[in-house]
Amino acid sequence: MDHSEERWPKDIRDCANAIWSCDTIDKATTFIQPMPSQSAPIALPNYVAGELRLPSSPSTTYIDSFEPKTGRLLYSLPCTQPNDVEEAIQHARSAFRTWSKTSRSERSRHLRRVSDLLQEHRELFAVWESIDQGKTLERARIEVDRAISNFSYFSTYILHEQTAARMADGVALTYEHRSPAGVFALISPWNMPLYLLTWKIAPCIAFGCTAVAKPSEITSMSAYLLGILLQKAGLPPGVVNIVLGDGATTGAALVASPLIEGVSFTGGTATGIAIRRATAHQIRKHLSLELGGKNPTLIFADAMADASTRKHAIRTAASAAFENQGEICLCGSRIYVERSVYEPFVDAFTLYVRDKYSVGKGSMGAVASLQHYNKIRGYLQLAVEENATFRLGAVPPMLRENSNQGYWIEPTILTDVAPASALQKDEIFGPVVTITPFDTEEEAIRLANASEYGLAAVLLTTDGARMRRVGEQIEAGLVWVNCWLVRELGTPFGGMKNSGTGREGGEYSRDVFTVVRTLHLPA
Ligand SMILES: NC(=O)C1=CN([C@@H]2O[C@H](COP(=O)(O)OP(=O)(O)OC[C@H]3O[C@@H](n4cnc5c(N)ncnc54)[C@H](O)[C@@H]3O)[C@@H](O)[C@H]2O)C=CC1
Numbered sequence: 001m002d003h004s005e006e007r008w009p010k011d012i013r014d015c016a017n018a019i020w021s022c023d024t025i026d027k028a029t030t031f032i033q034p035m036p037s038q039s040a041p042i043a044l045p046n047y048v049a050g051e052l053r054l055p056s057s058p059s060t061t062y063i064d065s066f067e068p069k070t071g072r073l074l075y076s077l078p079c080t081q082p083n084d085v086e087e088a089i090q091h092a093r094s095a096f097r098t099w100s101k102t103s104r105s106e107r108s109r110h111l112r113r114v115s116d117l118l119q120e121h122r123e124l125f126a127v128w129e130s131i132d133q134g135k136t137l138e139r140a141r142i143e144v145d146r147a148i149s150n151f152s153y154f155s156t157y158i159l160h161e162q163t164a165a166r167m168a169d170g171v172a173l174t175y176e177h178r179s180p181a182g183v184f185a186l187i188s189p190w191n192m193p194l195y196l197l198t199w200k201i202a203p204c205i206a207f208g209c210t211a212v213a214k215p216s217e218i219t220s221m222s223a224y225l226l227g228i229l230l231q232k233a234g235l236p237p238g239v240v241n242i243v244l245g246d247g248a249t250t251g252a253a254l255v256a257s258p259l260i261e262g263v264s265f266t267g268g269t270a271t272g273i274a275i276r277r278a279t280a281h282q283i284r285k286h287l288s289l290e291l292g293g294k295n296p297t298l299i300f301a302d303a304m305a306d307a308s309t310r311k312h313a314i315r316t317a318a319s320a321a322f323e324n325q326g327e328i329c330l331c332g333s334r335i336y337v338e339r340s341v342y343e344p345f346v347d348a349f350t351l352y353v354r355d356k357y358s359v360g361k362g363s364m365g366a367v368a369s370l371q372h373y374n375k376i377r378g379y380l381q382l383a384v385e386e387n388a389t390f391r392l393g394a395v396p397p398m399l400r401e402n403s404n405q406g407y408w409i410e411p412t413i414l415t416d417v418a419p420a421s422a423l424q425k426d427e428i429f430g431p432v433v434t435i436t437p438f439d440t441e442e443e444a445i446r447l448a449n450a451s452e453y454g455l456a457a458v459l460l461t462t463d464g465a466r467m468r469r470v471g472e473q474i475e476a477g478l479v480w481v482n483c484w485l486v487r488e489l490g491t492p493f494g495g496m497k498n499s500g501t502g503r504e505g506g507e508y509s510r511d512v513f514t515v516v517r518t519l520h521l522p523a
């Protein structure tokens with residue numbers, strides 16, 4: 001693709017305004033359709049110091065981004081080089097001097113304005129997120145709503161926060177004093193782009209820090225739109241900066257900079273390890289790593305005992321498995337079913353999933369990239385080689401680069417998969433589940449915990465005592481009983497084992513973004 005400068009819009013601001021003016025689905029779609037595939041897409045700019053601009057480094061390269069549902073080239077984005085990353089960090093540092101001292105009520109007003117403006121442009125963000133990521137429009141709307149809540153939740157949280165003070169043995173009055181930690185690198189993945197980026201940006205700026213954020217190179221559109229929105233909301237320049245680019249160049253430069261006081265990262269475990277390694281010598285750096293999962297869903301016979309609980313169990317297990325094409329780190333991709341109800345469950349689950357999630361039924365989007373499509377395809381080929389039974393789905397066709405075909409994968413249900421298989425161990429991160437029987441509660445717990453990951457789990461049972469007995473033994477940061485993805489933004493969110501370190505949400509986010517000192521005053 002030709003990236004010569006004359007093929008970019010002369011004024012990037014015109015381009016931003018063109019997209020911004022698409023305030024209805026129709027207009028947004030019209031804007032995207034006339035772009036001829038394989039030629040002169042727009043290049044998205046960074047958002048630095050309150051301005052939308054392309055990086056200045058002459059060595060900047062450009063990355064192509066494709067539309068998952070069609071395989072068409074959509075736009076390109078700069079792979080921001082270390083010197084431009086450093087410049088963004090400098091702007092965040094200078095903004096920190098003022099922002100960290102800005103009153104909570106003023107910061108709260110800024111977050112509220114961002115939340116209101118997002119609400120006003122909900123549909124615009126949802127349409128573009130769906131086009132850019134491959135998710136359904138319905139799913140994209142849910143995620144924009146959550147992005148709105150991320151800002152509104154932290155806008156009020158900081159107004160009601162309390163400080164613990166106590167009398168230490170009658171000799172000293174002690175209290176905790178917290179101050180904003182500094183400039184943060186906020187790095188997010190491609191599965192829930194706006195939802196997860198704002199889950200980091202909102203608490204970061206609410207607690208008085210400033211940010212250089214980097215979305216995934218696979219899905220940069222909503223971050224770009226967010227930059228425009230932050231500008232329109234009047235957020236002081238430099239408080240949030242957004243640099244686009246890949247992990248190896250842009251992300252790595254951001255994380256390693258000695259001027260970065262902390263990193264909040266969501267993505268794959270291998271990247272989390274790389275970030276830990278790259279920052280190992282910088283002890284002061286706060287690290288919050290939310291990584292992969294291979295989450296179990298346990299279905300006990302009592303959950304299948306009558307028509308209403310059976311329906312609930314099947315629906316909950318299905319949405320936990322296939323929502324957002326299985327591209328949520330919390331998805332339940334290993335299903336374990338008590339043997340006495342195993343076959344009835346597998347039959348009913350397969351029928352339900354075929355009806356609701358088959359491609360074309362409206363609940364299944366395309367997977368995010370060709371690279372990811374091929375990764376999932378590889379696992380399905382492995383399932384054939386290992387003689388797994390395909391209760392639903394098949395190996396999808398091979399797609400070539402630039403084939404202008406969408407990355408669609410049917411929901412796939414596998415049985416007869418050995419516990420040691422990579423299909424049971426690896427995070428496939430797609431619409432693929434395995435179903436395995438168990439005989440006893442102890443075996444169910446053992447199977448659930450037989451994973452390097454420990455992010456989330458779902459228990460489906462009507463037995464109240466079992467809910468707690470089993471729930472408290474599952475090695476996972478989040479256990480949902482008879483529900484999935486129910487979120488209260490103050491609760492600790494994060495994983496055990498190789499699913500990460502640190503927790504975010506409410507006061508846990510405060511711990512990530514602030515430093516604490518204890519003051520001792522003589523009594
Ligand atoms: N939330 C989750 O649990 C997610 C899990 N994954 C898993 O990871 C696998 C690989 O997907 P990727 O897109 O490669 O995820 P990734 O972990 O490489 O990407 C996540 C973010 O990290 C950035 N990044 C990559 N390398 C970096 C580095 N060295 N320093 C700083 N930032 C860096 C990326 O540019 C992106 O913004 C997926 O197939 C899936 O299994 C991917 C995305 C989200």
Ligand SMILES: O=C(O)/C=C/C=C(\O)C(=O)O
Binds near residue numbers: 199
């Ligand atoms: O914060 C949430 O509610 C969901 C988070 C999901 C992820 O972190 C993910 O899928 O990566």
